[in-house]
Amino acid sequence: MSRVIIALDYPHPTQALELVDRLGDGADFYKVGLELFTRAGAPLVEELRRRGKRVFLDLKFHDIPATVAGAVRSASRLGAEFLTVHAAGGRAMMEAAVEAAGSVADAPVADAADTPAHAPPVRILAVTLLTSLSREEVERTLGRAPVDPTHEVARLADLAVGAGVHGVVSSPLEVESLRRRLGSDPLLVTPGIRLAGGEAHDQARIATPEQAIRAGADYLVIGRAVTGAPDPSRALAEIHRTLEAT
Numbered sequence: 001m002s003r004v005i006i007a008l009d010y011p012h013p014t015q016a017l018e019l020v021d022r023l024g025d026g027a028d029f030y031k032v033g034l035e036l037f038t039r040a041g042a043p044l045v046e047e048l049r050r051r052g053k054r055v056f057l058d059l060k061f062h063d064i065p066a067t068v069a070g071a072v073r074s075a076s077r078l079g080a081e082f083l084t085v086h087a088a089g090g091r092a093m094m095e096a097a098v099e100a101a102g103s104v105a106d107a108p109v110a111d112a113a114d115t116p117a118h119a120p121p122v123r124i125l126a127v128t129l130l131t132s133l134s135r136e137e138v139e140r141t142l143g144r145a146p147v148d149p150t151h152e153v154a155r156l157a158d159l160a161v162g163a164g165v166h167g168v169v170s171s172p173l174e175v176e177s178l179r180r181r182l183g184s185d186p187l188l189v190t191p192g193i194r195l196a197g198g199e200a201h202d203q204a205r206i207a208t209p210e211q212a213i214r215a216g217a218d219y220l221v222i223g224r225a226v227t228g229a230p231d232p233s234r235a236l237a238e239i240h241r242t243l244e245a246t
């Protein structure tokens with residue numbers, strides 16, 4: 001099974017499915033985020049599942065525990081395998097998300113009509129600090145200073161793992177310290193991947209696929225390095241080659 005998750009950052013499902021067709025068997029795991037899900041919603045996720053693809057639904061839930069639990073159940077009935085929640089939503093919210101994920105996995109499929117056969121168990125991933133936040137914005141948001149963002153990421157990751165989440169999303173530059181801190185169990189999923197010599201785009205904290213895997217990442221989320229390449233299949237094949245050699 002591949003460790004590469006391709007980010008479908010498109011405004012319209014047609015573009016997303018065109019890329020899925022182009023990559024064919026080269027990619028088996030796709031991330032659907034807020035832009036695409038808000039436009040194309042459940043039918044797109046179901047279409048990806050029909051095509052035999054694994055789905056990471058990156059909707060970063062952050063609400064009261066009962067609402068998040070309901071959203072987790074809905075997402076897992078769609079066949080999403082990874083789901084994100086904000087660690088800042090608190091321990092009770094994350095516990096509710098994890099419990100809801102387990103309840104769907106264990107439950108007999110009563111509503112089989114809207115549950116794809118062989119739906120995979122859903123895994124809850126926590127997002128700690130958004131990497132778009134500067135230190136000053138974190139301080140303004142939390143209402144205290146000074147704040148060390150690295151320390152906040154570690155603190156929120158501890159809170160998330162303590163609440164039972166299955167994994168944490170982190171920048172590739174934090175993977176090594178989080179792996180040391182959290183041990184071998186939690187999944188570490190990292191965006192910010194660029195090919196050696198490739199364009200950084202708007203990402204500041206980047207690593208190559210080999211560096212991220214060596215640092216201890218389980219899955220790499222890759223967007224523009226593949227989707228923006230002149231030949232996406234070739235770019236992805238190159239990534240697979242470097243990973244096989246890692």
Ligand code: C5P
Pocket residue numbers: 007009033130131132170171191192193201203221222223224225
């Ligand atoms: O195109 P690129 O490879 O930068 O895309 C990475 C994907 O991961 C995008 O969907 C982006 O929203 C997401 N992401 C990120 N950095 C984070 C969290 C999510 O780039 N800290």
